[in-house]
Amino acid sequence: MNDSRRKLLKQIQILSFTVNEAVLYLDLHPEDKAALAYYDKYRNLLREAIHSYEKNYGPITFCGVEAGCSWSWVMDPWPWEYDAQ
Amino acid sequence: MNTKNDQYTPRERVHPDLLRELLEEAEPGNLRAAQSVSAYPKENMSRSVSCPRCAQRAEKRTCVRSTCEKTYCSENCTDPKNSVFPSLAMVYSPVQEFTDLYDPEEGLCRGTIFKQLDKPLTVGKCQERRWNV
Numbered sequence: 158m159n160d161s162r163r164k165l166l167k168q169i170q171i172l173s174f175t176v177n178e179a180v181l182y183l184d185l186h187p188e189d190k191a192a193l194a195y196y197d198k199y200r201n202l203l204r205e206a207i208h209s210y211e212k213n214y215g216p217i218t219f220c221g222v223e224a225g226c227s228w229s230w231v232m233d234p235w236p237w238e239y240d241a242q
Numbered sequence: 243m244n245t246k247n248d249q250y251t252p253r254e255r256v257h258p259d260l261l262r263e264l265l266e267e268a269e270p271g272n273l274r275a276a277q278s279v280s281a282y283p284k285e286n287m288s289r290s291v292s293c294p295r296c297a298q299r300a301e302k303r304t305c306v307r308s309t310c311e312k313t314y315c316s317e318n319c320t321d322p323k324n325s326v327f328p329s330l331a332m333v334y335s336p337v338q339e340f341t342d343l344y345d346p347e348e349g350l351c352r353g354t355i356f357k358q359l360d361k362p363l364t365v366g367k368c369q370e371r372r373w374n375v
Contacts, residue, residue, distance in 0.1 A: 170350065171346045171347050171349075171350045172346060174346070174349065174350045174355075175346040175349055175350070175355055178349065178354065178355040178356070179355075182338070182340060182356075185338070186338075186340065189340050191340045192340045195340070195343075199346065
């Protein structure tokens with residue numbers, strides 16, 4: 158896996174953790190304006206990061222698969238194969 | 243959050259069956275219970291009986307519970323509400339505020355984005371542990 162791909166994946170990991178934290182907080186404080194804005198900001202960043210990753214490197218979840226002439230979900234190296242590449 | 247339970251004391255919120263079980267466990271003679279209740283004074287078997295609740299000299303006034311043979315010093319001390327039996331815990335936590343956040347990268351590292359919730363265990367073996375994400 159090349160560096161920029163790894164970086165992008167890491168970014169997605171960070172952003173989705175952040176969004177998750179905001180979600181947990183919002184579950185208990187559904188009216189909190191600051192938390193809502195925070196959630197919105199990081200959800201958008203997460204979306205962009207996932208979009209950018211999937212456009213360049215293929216789907217992250219099977220919902221990210223663009224059904225073309227082949228099923229790209231099974232084409233990528235599996236996670237445990239990355240380092241061998 | 244207002245629930246109808248709020249008008250009850252912690253003791254009253256406990257299911258009567260559970261409460262009975264706890265009270266029975268704390269009967270004198272039950273070694274395990276006696277050990278777990280450190281505030282429980284040793285039974286004084288001599289002629290001068292002392293109140294197990296306040297350690298004052300007790301009159302012949304026995305516990306309101308028929309199965310209990312303890313002798314207490316006053317009406318007040320026989321009140322089950324003043325019981326020395328293990329008190330059931332009541333927890334209070336202040337409402338969390340959306341403040342003091344780590345930036346996302348550090349948040350992932352720490353396992354929370356909320357500085358106020360970042361309470362690593364720093365005793366014993368946990369001290370040796372280093373998080374490298």
